[in-house]
Amino acid sequence: MTKVTYHSPTGSDVTLDVPPGVSIMQAAVKGGVDGILADCGGQRQCATCHVYVPEQYADQLPPMSEDEDDMLEITACERTDRSRLSCQLVMNDDIDHIDVELPEHQR
Numbered sequence: 001m002t003k004v005t006y007h008s009p010t011g012s013d014v015t016l017d018v019p020p021g022v023s024i025m026q027a028a029v030k031g032g033v034d035g036i037l038a039d040c041g042g043q044r045q046c047a048t049c050h051v052y053v054p055e056q057y058a059d060q061l062p063p064m065s066e067d068e069d070d071m072l073e074i075t076a077c078e079r080t081d082r083s084r085l086s087c088q089l090v091m092n093d094d095i096d097h098i099d100v101e102l103p104e105h106q107r
């Protein structure tokens with residue numbers, strides 16, 4: 001189980017326990033976290049699950065695919081070096097805790 005903390009730009013943070021095999025997006029939608037829309041349901045077709053991942057967690061995450069890289073070009077908020085699609089960030093037991101920052105908006 002991974003503890004994922006979603007940091008909102010408004011300062012309201014939410015921490016969820018995310019089982020292995022579940023993405024950061026799926027957990028957010030199920031847990032009612034504001035700021036993750038996930039319009040395409042995780043098919044890498046919407047970029048409304050955009051999050052910023054602090055650099056210290058980058059090595060623990062699955063590598064970015066070409067499709068994810070392409071979709072990050074159409075995020076509503078600025079793409080940075082820390083940008084990822086949360087639907088592609090599937091948790092596993094090797095990750096104890098991770099913080100993600102939510103963008104100001106997804107559309």
Ligand code: FES
Nearest residue numbers: 042044046047087
């Ligand atoms: S949920 Fe649509 S790209 Fe992630």
